[in-house]
Amino acid sequence: MVSAPFRSYVLVSREQIARNYRNVRSVVGPHVEVACVVKADAYGHGAIEVSRVLVAEGAKWLAVSSVDEGVNLRRGGIHQTRILVMGGFLPYEGDALVDYDLTPAVHSLDQMRQLDRLADASGRAIRYHLKIDSGMGRLGTRASAGEILSTLAQTRRAQLEGLMTHFASATDYTSTQTDDQLAYFHSICEALRGAGVDADRLHTSSTNAIGYGRTEGWHTMVRAGHALYGYVSPARGDAPAQLLDVKPALTWRAKLLAVKDLPEGALVGYGGTFRTLRPMRIGIVGAGYADGIFHRLSNRGKVIADGKLSAILGTISMDLTTVDLSHTAALGPGDEITLLGAEGDARLDAQQIARTAGTISYNILCSISARVRRVYV
Numbered sequence: 001m002v003s004a005p006f007r008s009y010v011l012v013s014r015e016q017i018a019r020n021y022r023n024v025r026s027v028v029g030p031h032v033e034v035a036c037v038v039k040a041d042a043y044g045h046g047a048i049e050v051s052r053v054l055v056a057e058g059a060k061w062l063a064v065s066s067v068d069e070g071v072n073l074r075r076g077g078i079h080q081t082r083i084l085v086m087g088g089f090l091p092y093e094g095d096a097l098v099d100y101d102l103t104p105a106v107h108s109l110d111q112m113r114q115l116d117r118l119a120d121a122s123g124r125a126i127r128y129h130l131k132i133d134s135g136m137g138r139l140g141t142r143a144s145a146g147e148i149l150s151t152l153a154q155t156r157r158a159q160l161e162g163l164m165t166h167f168a169s170a171t172d173y174t175s176t177q178t179d180d181q182l183a184y185f186h187s188i189c190e191a192l193r194g195a196g197v198d199a200d201r202l203h204t205s206s207t208n209a210i211g212y213g214r215t216e217g218w219h220t221m222v223r224a225g226h227a228l229y230g231y232v233s234p235a236r237g238d239a240p241a242q243l244l245d246v247k248p249a250l251t252w253r254a255k256l257l258a259v260k261d262l263p264e265g266a267l268v269g270y271g272g273t274f275r276t277l278r279p280m281r282i283g284i285v286g287a288g289y290a291d292g293i294f295h296r297l298s299n300r301g302k303v304i305a306d307g308k309l310s311a312i313l314g315t316i317s318m319d320l321t322t323v324d325l326s327h328t329a330a331l332g333p334g335d336e337i338t339l340l341g342a343e344g345d346a347r348l349d350a351q352q353i354a355r356t357a358g359t360i361s362y363n364i365l366c367s368i369s370a371r372v373r374r375v376y377v
Ligand SMILES: *Cc1c(COP(=O)(O)O)cnc(C)c1O
Pocket: 037, 039, 086, 166, 205, 206, 207, 208, 223, 224, 225, 226, 227
């Protein structure tokens, strides 16, 4: 296994990201564009490196959350693709939007007017995607088709390129929320089309709506994030077969700083929350909650040590985590354990960790902190 001279680091497989992208592409087929979601530093994988891989694979669209993230990609040398800023823009970000050729999702009629003024002032064509709140109750306009049409008539300089919405419950087959959202979205699209407004790009689906084959929501573009990193969320209810075949691209490892033997009855860590019931060998790992190991995993979580799942003992500290090494004599200071990934037959992915920590896999990946070095293989 590749090792790197850092106490805690992640290895990101470029090839696995590329394979995952190709898998999404092949599932949606040649007529559907895949916008690759690289917000939040590509879910912790490193936005610029991941974007380079995707561009090399032929990706035409990237999607980020904020103008700042979009600027960062452009400054990092990503010029070949369109960049959709899903979180839209605030007035002070307008100039950067234009200067860096970013495409905003617009969430209100008022923002359509702002963008129109910006297009006028800059003398540049600005394309945007109008986000419809079809029932998630988060970003997006709830205006009627009539109100959208009359605003379009007053904003002829900014160009409506896309219509989009976002699903709240795409994995939930016990609820009709996704169908209801799609019906609403389609009613708006139809009304606009009836008035001669035909946006080039319609997009509603992210990973889960792709994976569970909600094809009526694929339209001409999908927005894939989690799948690129190897995950699809588990479904509720009677879900159809999974179409995606993606695998995690990230392995998170850390070095042992010390290994020692404790007698029966010894306490471990802050608050003495773990007491040995028998003599134990413990390892002190050079990573803690400041690296992104959830504090909630104290006395609950697992790591992989010498090819076996082994328990986290006591409370997780800022920079240190104590683990059970009673099963092995093979590891000493400087050797590595796996916080997320596979060793031999043992595996620990972000979904397993999330279940133990009481959160979701996205949260686990995005929490691996900036202190943890990213190494690309
Ligand atoms: C984050 C995000 C996505 C990507 O979702 P995944 O589940 O990671 O594929 C798509 N669309 C919007 C609006 C998002 O915020």
